[in-house]
Amino acid sequence: MSLAEQVLEGNIRAAARLMRDIDDGRPQAIVELKKLYSQTGNAFIIGITGPPGAGKSTLVDQLTASFRGRGKKVGVVAIDPTSPFTGGAILGDRIRMNRHSCDEGVFIRSLATRGSLGGLSRSTSDVALVMDALGMDIVIIETVGVGQDEVDIVKEAHTTCVVMVPGLGDDIQAIKAGILEIGDIFVVNKADREGADRTARELSTMLDMRNTAEGNWNPKVLKTEAQRGTGIEELTDEFLAHRDFFLSSGTIHHFLKERSQRHFIGILRDTLLNKALLFMAKDDYFARVITEMSDHRIDPYSAVEDLVSRMMSK
């Protein structure tokens, strides 16, 4: 039985192996993903992003418990780009694993994307696909920070939740603009801290200024204390409300089309480049052209044209 078939039968170990292959960038992973694809599209994908220290891991842990309490199977993908800074996140993962480790309805995986073929967001999307195929109803993608990479990652999610905390000051001010656009739900976590109401109010004001047309989703700002479990059920309700809106308003059709385009173009770009690199590997073509460019004997545009016409005429 292929790895894909085993995953579709709910085999957790097969899923873990396929995810590892995706993370390592093994070509065999693509063969298996192809077999899974037609059986997917059922899971609802949630993206959780926000600055480091906002308490995202704890919040995801509580959300997992809450969705479980409502009979949903939950997959969690924690993005840990290989970096000395993510030691904490990996540790956090282990702690969560312990809590949910006896529950077959929870599957947690961290993604390091060591050998990522098409960038972090494609690996994330592929791992979410495996969780979908495994029968998870909800897949939560959790990012570490809030940079451009993270924005690209949460684009893969149906619902994006931005987690803030009081008292981050100017840092937040600087990233607010970009963050407002990607969030469907906003959470002020550690709401017992001083300034929580002010942070929530500021966010609400900025969201009000966001130009939302009639019939669009209106993002709310919720307050939570993930550590104590306060506000979690309300947040879960809000996720489900956004899912209902997403499905009933037809937003999902637009979302699926955009995501398909993005995936298609991204994979197309990499496939064509790989073909060209293979073509050049035959003789010392690449080394020769790079030397000529370094000596300013040929410009890069002409060099590329030359290569492409050779490839096409072959």
Next chain:
Amino acid sequence: MSLAEQVLEGNIRAAARLMRDIDDGRPQAIVELKKLYSQTGNAFIIGITGPPGAGKSTLVDQLTASFRGRGKKVGVVAIDPTSPFTGGAILGDRIRMNRHSCDEGVFIRSLATRGSLGGLSRSTSDVALVMDALGMDIVIIETVGVGQDEVDIVKEAHTTCVVMVPGLGDDIQAIKAGILEIGDIFVVNKADREGADRTARELSTMLDMRNTAEGNWNPKVLKTEAQRGTGIEELTDEFLAHRDFFLSSGTIHHFLKERSQRHFIGILRDTLLNKALLFMAKDDYFARVITEMSDHRIDPYSAVEDLVSRMMSK
């Protein structure tokens, strides 16, 4: 006479027009760049990066004057990604234009990269090439912030100078790690401010921990007050010292090879993708495949394979 020929004769207006074409992403710009390429490689390219508010524009202005005082022609490329936040930078540009506007040995251009074909760093590199062809001895590339885009941009420079200021606090702490690796020269600007010595000391300590092998360049930390012109000549000396090292140590060969590879691969990727998009534009192929993907009837990997084999068999 072609635009390229006019640029090579030192025609400032022709250079300005070609840069605008690059910035707008016009295909004709590439035709002209090809003609220039073999006549370039003479300018020394300096990258200036650092957080907003570090006083980079003022520093660049003073450096320009200093290099002029040593008989060098100076080109300045200020990167202003189109964004509401760059109003300040554009204004700063105008101010600088006024000061040097009567000097034919100074050419200042800001790059908005509205229609950039291959991203900000390629446009920057192409504009620097035009300045090189125009006969500028020194080309200074100035970025607005210190994100991944900026790191990619300063990779195009022979020498990268990172500008810091005292008292930016945790913000800097967070970006320090990445910044240490790209800097050849470090400047603590606004050195009259409280904490300047401490910032310089911290930087030096971190640089000492950086693992530099025997025979490598050892980055220094200099202090400047760009507003008053203090420390500028020392900084100019340091730039020239790094250039000497760059040329005499052979570092330049490695640099040119890496840069050529990066340019070649980047242009190759875009060229191939454009060919595929043109190929798909013929019928409703693209729309059809996106619909099939959205419905999970075909996976993106198989869809791409199908397209590529059609393209190649044609």
